[in-house]
Amino acid sequence: MTIFIIKxxxxxxxxxLILKINYNLFDLLGRSIGSHYSYNK
Structure with missing residues (x-):
C-alpha cells in the first residue's frame, strides 16, 4: 500500500516538474519572440 502511495x-x-519546465520554456520563448518583434518595429 505504501509503495502505491509513493509511486x-x-x-x-x-x-x-514537467508542467513547470514547459511553462518556463514557453515564457522564455514568448519573451524572446516579443523582444524580437518590438526590436524589428
Whole structure:
C-alpha cells in the first residue's frame, strides 16, 4: 500500500516538474519572440 502511495506521489511530482519546465520554456520563448518583434518595429 505504501509503495502505491509513493509511486502516485512521484508521478504527481514528475508531472508538476514537467508542467513547470514547459511553462518556463514557453515564457522564455514568448519573451524572446516579443523582444524580437518590438526590436524589428
Amino acid at each position: 502516485k506521489m512521484s508521478i504527481n511530482i514528475c508531472n508538476y
